[in-house]
Amino acid sequence: MNFVRSFSEWRRYRATCTELNKLTARELNDLGINRGDIPFVARKVTRA
Numbered sequence: 001m002n003f004v005r006s007f008s009e010w011r012r013y014r015a016t017c018t019e020l021n022k023l024t025a026r027e028l029n030d031l032g033i034n035r036g037d038i039p040f041v042a043r044k045v046t047r048a
Contacts, residue, residue: 009046016042 020028020038028034033041 012046013042016045 017038020042
């Protein structure tokens with residue numbers, strides 16, 4: 001069961017990173033993050 005949960009979290013993490021990376025620098029700035037913060041933000045979101 002733990003493997004399934006971990007895999008699901010990883011897939012959500014990758015999807016979140018992909019979507020955030022599609023945004024322009026201006027759009028990211030409007031959200032209050034920069035490109036270097038994307039992995040941190042994605043991890044935080046997927047574990048919530």
